[in-house]
């Protein structure tokens with residue numbers, strides 16, 4: 629494949645897609661554009677793209693594929709701008725936005741028949757933003773949702789999937805409406821809850837400063853996504869208003885129900901509430917990225933002495949095995965603690981296990 633790809637938006641998602649495309653199709657030329665000149669220059673110096681341009685029309689004119697990877701309200705604006713430019717006959721335009729209804733509607737309204745728009749949404753990401761957080765394998769095993777317009781032929785759909793095959797994601801085709809309902813439940817609303825829990829803790833901290841200091845474990849796990857880009861989430865909430873209002877109502881009803889159980893001390897019902905949630909949560913496909921992010925965790929028994937963590941990570945670094953997360957689960961004096969190392973892939977975890985066993989560490993996988 630030696631097509632021209634024009635990547636608009638060189639942040640986490642645009643950067644990651646560019647890297648994965650280049651890995652599978654080295655002859656593809658990727659031209660990058662971003663309104664933030666710092667991101668643009670970084671993308672060029674990190675070799676995430678081959679060339680950069682500072683005007684939309686410069687990159688759009690010769691593009692066989694245009695990928696719009698910017699916050700969703702900006703995406704609508706840019707689709708409009710693109711529709712005013714002279715584009716190659718048969719160009720395939722796609723986006724990566726977390727909402728689909730409004731974007732697909734805009735694309736259908738503005739593009740003529742010689743432009744093939746296919747809505748897209750890779751269902752994996754991070755709370756980190758910017759090109760420096762981009763990774764070629766960000767979407768491995770994740771679902772990649774496509775919402776083609778009715779007229780989109782099989783040929784264009786196949787071509788786009790070939791271009792994006794390096795993501796190693798699993799493509800799934802649904803309607804924009806279905807998309808916004810599903811993501812409202814499993815992605816958009818959870819982000820609101822995470823942010824609201826953080827706000828609540830902040831308010832309580834004014835009464836007692838220990839709140840912030842003690843906020844660890846569960847609080848950190850459930851609020852990681854509250855560190856995501858505010859601009860991105862503002863736009864998503866504005867786009868998916870109808871669905872989110874419906875979920876708010878159900879959620880408020882649910883919270884009243886649990887509140888009543890607590891007030892009335894209904895022990896059995898409280899148990900059932902947690903038990904049913906645990907059952908549903910435990911049977912979700914954890915190896916697969918998507919609704920629940922997958923982590924390839926390796927547990928290592930470690931004695932508690934200074935420098936132990938750098939010793940373990942040092943062995944892994946020698947063999948160029950990268951860790952995505954590290955956490956001490958339990959380290960008390962004079963006993964063995966447990967280090968939980970997370971990896972991006974199962975392969976990295978296997979290599980790490982062999983490496984650490986060679987250095988006489990006991991390792992286990994849950």
Ligand SMILES: NC(=O)c1ccc[n+]([C@@H]2O[C@H](COP(=O)([O-])OP(=O)(O)OC[C@H]3O[C@@H](n4cnc5c(N)ncnc54)[C@H](O)[C@@H]3O)[C@@H](O)[C@H]2O)c1
Pocket residue numbers: 636637638639640641642661662663664667697698699700702706724725726727749750751752753754755756757758759857860864
């Ligand atoms: N972060 C995630 O987890 C995730 C996952 C899947 C999809 N998405 C979607 O991907 C899109 C991009 O998110 P991201 O995480 O890469 O954000 P990001 O902040 O890392 O990158 C966005 C980039 O777009 C640029 N930009 C903004 N407006 C622009 C414009 N008008 N023209 C050109 N460049 C512009 C910004 O300067 C920035 O570099 C969003 O629509 C988001 O909803 C995000």
Ligand SMILES: O=C(O)C(=O)C[C@]1(C(=O)O)C=C[C@@H](O)C=C1
Pocket residue numbers: 725726750751752753754755756814815816853856918919921
């Ligand atoms: O892992 C995270 O940090 C994410 O929030 C990723 C996440 C999600 O909600 O699952 C966020 C928004 C995207 O549209 C898709 C994926």
